[in-house]
Amino acid sequence: MDKKISDNDRERKTYSIRELCKEFGTTTRTLRFYEDKGILFPTRRGTSRIYSPRDRARLSLALQGKRIGLRLEKIAELLNLYDLKGGKIKQIEEAILIFKAQIKALEQQKIDLEETINDLITHTKRVEDELEIIRQTETNTKGEVK
Secondary structure, eight states, rough: OOOOOHHHHHOOEEEEEHHHHHHHOOHHHHHHHHHTTOOOOOEEETTTEEOHHHHHHHHHHHHHHHHHOOOOHHHHHHHHTTTSSTEEEEEEEHHHHHHHHHHHHHHHHHHHHHHHHHHHHHHHHHHHHHHHHHHHHHHHHSSSSS
């Protein structure tokens, strides 16, 4: 029979650096870097870092933020809004603004990439045509009697 985990037990759960690295597919160096950047706040037990459920949630959000191209400073700023009075609403409002700005930037990058791809296709065709002309010229030249 499975033992039900109470909210208090769940809240008291802590994580080692190895557990979080394994769960999120990241490195210990990344977690230490995020700690230096003010994203994670583990407690210390001797030389070991002990991460709280809050740290785990912040890590998850930070990795999602990195995946969509946000800078770590912006991620930390956004996460830290939660702790202010009325922070949850302020955090969500700020997240919406940041996400919309990121969407706009990514859409422009997409346009730029499509233009670059089209330019490369055009240049590739031009160079292929030039190569074909050179090959035909060389073939014709070799066939001539000197």
